[in-house]
Amino acid sequence: MFIFNSSIGKKFIQAVSGAFLIIFMLLHSTINFFSVIDSFLGKFGVAAADEAIFSKGDGLFKLGCDFMSTPFISIMVPILALGFLIHIAYGCWLTWQNIRARGGWKRYEVSSKAAADSWSAKNMFVLGIVVLGLIFFHLTHFWAKMQLPEMFGIGNFENNPYLLLEATFGHWWVLALYLVWFAALWFHMVHGFWSMFQTVGWNGQTWFKRVKVIGIIVATLICLMLSATAVNAFVQANFVV
Numbered sequence: 420m421f422i423f424n425s426s427i428g429k430k431f432i433q434a435v436s437g438a439f440l441i442i443f444m445l446l447h448s449t450i451n452f453f454s455v456i457d458s459f460l461g462k463f464g465v466a467a468a469d470e471a472i473f474s475k476g477d478g479l480f481k482l483g484c485d486f487m488s489t490p491f492i493s494i495m496v497p498i499l500a501l502g503f504l505i506h507i508a509y510g511c512w513l514t515w516q517n518i519r520a521r522g523g524w525k526r527y528e529v530s531s532k533a534a535a536d537s538w539s540a541k542n543m544f545v546l547g548i549v550v551l552g553l554i555f556f557h558l559t560h561f562w563a564k565m566q567l568p569e570m571f572g573i574g575n576f577e578n579n580p581y582l583l584l585e586a587t588f589g590h591w592w593v594l595a596l597y598l599v600w601f602a603a604l605w606f607h608m609v610h611g612f613w614s615m616f617q618t619v620g621w622n623g624q625t626w627f628k629r630v631k632v633i634g635i636i637v638a639t640l641i642c643l644m645l646s647a648t649a650v651n652a653f654v655q656a657n658f659v660v
């Protein structure tokens with residue numbers, strides 16, 4: 420079958436699952452960024468103790484987290500997990516195929532613009548490993564204290580997500596690790612974005628340049644919102660009483 424046999428077919432799966440993950444990241448980083456807006460509105464930390472969703476007066480970030488636990492999004496969670504798994508499995512497979520085709524773990528030696536393209540093109544696998552490794556670390560901070568108790572009754576549920584933000588980013592070394600993670604994610608998404616359009620055939624001269632710029636804008640927006648969330652939570656935890 421085309422999808423599994425041709426190299427474009429495999430990259431197509433990688434592109435579609437990648438696009439899905441970028442959409443998730445846009446939603447996720449926007450909701451997280453709500454916590455920064457909350458700080459300016461004096462609502463950072465405001466979460467009603469009633470454990471109901473969408474309580475009146477709650478901060479925007481808390482409302483966003485409530486949205487993430489509505490049935491529609493809960494249905495999406497297994498699909499999201501599947502998207503991640505497919506993307507990771509195919510990423511490893513594509514890397515392995517490339518290593519075999521080149522006769523070993525070596526970098527491109529071609530000087531053509533497309534092949535030698537950028538630093539991140541050659542390091543997608545390594546960047547992917549960094550991004551993935553830190554996702555597990557990240558899930559222990561939030562998902563394990565929100566969704567896991569809610570969905571499966573495992574562990575203690577934390578109703579106030581602002582406390583989790585402070586508990587996580589209150590430590591400078593965790594903040595630093597997350598910032599390194601966002602940087603790796605930035606390179607991974609920038610390359611992934613244009614590679615995705617190249618795979619689906621949008622590689623004419625004019626559009627190729629535009630797509631590259633759009634990719635940089637989208638990745639930068641996501642990473643800036645995430646970094647602002649993390650730095651703001653660090654400040655809230657350490658300097659705001």
Ligand code: HEM
Pocket residue numbers: 447451483484487496499550554557561562565566580584601604644645646648649
């Ligand atoms: C400032 C940075 C971040 C914060 C504050 C944050 C916060 C959260 C929170 C509160 C949850 C629990 C569910 C929810 O409300 O969405 C969560 C889950 C999750 N996060 Fe993050 N996140 C950050 C960055 C990232 C990044 C960079 C990735 C991926 C590369 C990521 C991937 C996930 C995944 C896969 C889940 C589980 C799915 C879900 O429950 O929606 N997060 N995160």
